Amino acid sequence: MKAASRTFRALADPTRRQILQDLKQGELTAGEITARFSISGPSISRHLSILKGADLVSERRAGNRIFYRLEADGIATALGDFLSTVCPTQILHRRKAKKESRS
Amino acid sequence: MKAASRTFRALADPTRRQILQDLKQGELTAGEITARFSISGPSISRHLSILKGADLVSERRAGNRIFYRLEADGIATALGDFLSTVCPTQILHRRKAKKESRS
DNA sequence: ACACTATTTAGCAATATAGCTAAACTATAA
DNA sequence: TTATAGTTTAGCTATATTGCTAAATAGTGT
Numbered sequence: 001m002k003a004a005s006r007t008f009r010a011l012a013d014p015t016r017r018q019i020l021q022d023l024k025q026g027e028l029t030a031g032e033i034t035a036r037f038s039i040s041g042p043s044i045s046r047h048l049s050i051l052k053g054a055d056l057v058s059e060r061r062a063g064n065r066i067f068y069r070l071e072a073d074g075i076a077t078a079l080g081d082f083l084s085t086v087c088p089t090q091i092l093h094r095r096k097a098k099k100e101s102r103s
Numbered sequence: 104m105k106a107a108s109r110t111f112r113a114l115a116d117p118t119r120r121q122i123l124q125d126l127k128q129g130e131l132t133a134g135e136i137t138a139r140f141s142i143s144g145p146s147i148s149r150h151l152s153i154l155k156g157a158d159l160v161s162e163r164r165a166g167n168r169i170f171y172r173l174e175a176d177g178i179a180t181a182l183g184d185f186l187s188t189v190c191p192t193q194i195l196h197r198r199k200a201k202k203e204s205r206s
Numbered sequence: 207a208c209a210c211t212a213t214t215t216a217g218c219a220a221t222a223t224a225g226c227t228a229a230a231c232t233a234t235a236a
Numbered sequence: 237t238t239a240t241a242g243t244t245t246a247g248c249t250a251t252a253t254t255g256c257t258a259a260a261t262a263g264t265g266t
Contacts, residue, residue: 002117004114004117004120005115005116005117008111008112008114008115008120009111009115009253011107011111011115011185012108012111012112012114012115013108013253013254014105014107014108015254017107017111017185017189020189021188021189024189024190024191029212029213030212030213030214031211031212031213034213039254039255039256040255040256040257041212041213041214042213042214042215042216042255042256042257042258043254043255043256044213045213045214045215046214046215046253046254046255047254048213048214049214061262061263063212063262063263063264064211064212064213064262064263064264065211065212065213065263066212066213066214070189070190072189072190072192075186075189075190076186076190079182079185079186082114082120082182083178083179083182085124086120086123086124086127086173086175086178087127087173087175087178087179088127089175112223116223116224118224132242132243133242133243133244134241134242134243137243142224142225142226143225143226143227144242144243144244145225145226145227145228145243145244145245145246146224146225146226147243148243148244148245149223149224149225149244149245150224151243151244152244164232164233166232166233166234166242167232167233167234167241167242167243168233168241168242168243169242169243169244207266208265208266209264209265209266210263210264210265210266211262211263211264211265212261212262212263212264213260213261213262213263214259214260214261214262215258215259215260215261216257216258216259216260217256217257217258217259218255218256218257218258219254219255219256220253220254220255220256221252221253221254221255222251222252222253222254223250223251223252223253224249224250224251224252225248225249225250225251226247226248226249226250227246227247227248228245228246228247228248229244229245229246229247230243230244230245230246231242231243231244231245232241232242232243232244233240233241233242233243234239234240234241234242235238235239235240235241236237236238236239236240
């Protein structure tokens with residue numbers, strides 16, 4: 001499937017968008033994410049897999065748990081690329097984050 | 104349905120994204136758009152209705168025909184708004200088009 | 207090996223999506 | 237009014253999506 005389709009399909013679901021919002025504050029495990037929704041673990045797992053397939057999040061295994069992280073750069077790039085091809089008169093340009101304040 | 108869902112669901116389909124690309128060059132009638140695809144008129148009509156419902160295009164009736172126009176501003180606003188809420192460290196800001204060169 | 211926790215994969219049901227054809231609607235023109 | 241062109245709406249089928257529960261997998265500790 002084409003990258004843009006993966007991106008927009010992933011963003012089309014409100015649960016997945018909320019997961020991205022939740023990940024804004026930092027990494028969360030699959031279980032922690034599940035706890036924030038009234039949806040079963042397996043369903044959340046599927047949402048995470050779709051987000052990962054669209055490169056909107058990345059995962060990191062730590063023992064038993066899997067931490068998910070927002071891929072803000074990938075999101076901005078994907079949407080920015082689409083915008084620059086479809087709205088050439090409405091260019092959005094990125095302001096590079098000043099300094100990675102993440103550990 | 105929530106605005107963001109309408110936007111992203113509309114953008115999730117490759118035919119609809121191609122319609123937007125085609126409208127970059129200027130207005131097209133439903134029939135002209137249909138001619139560019141190997142998809143039936145009614146199906147294209149439905150795609151146009153979804154794009155319109157998401158405020159990604161607008162329509163203008165001219166006698167028999169209906170002209171569709173890209174709503175570049177709406178697209179940029181929708182995606183920009185989402186980006187600024189989900190990727191606060193990756194702010195995209197819009198450079199206002201210099202001057203509406205459209206009639 | 208066994209138990210225990212965290213997470214994913216498999217398989218199913220309900221709903222949504224996208225394509226089609228046929229019919230209806232809208233506007234122009236004879 | 238009748239005809240014709242352009243477009244949408246209605247109704248159908250096939251496929252995709254999202255939710256669930258049950259079962260499998262991965263890792264830790266006893």
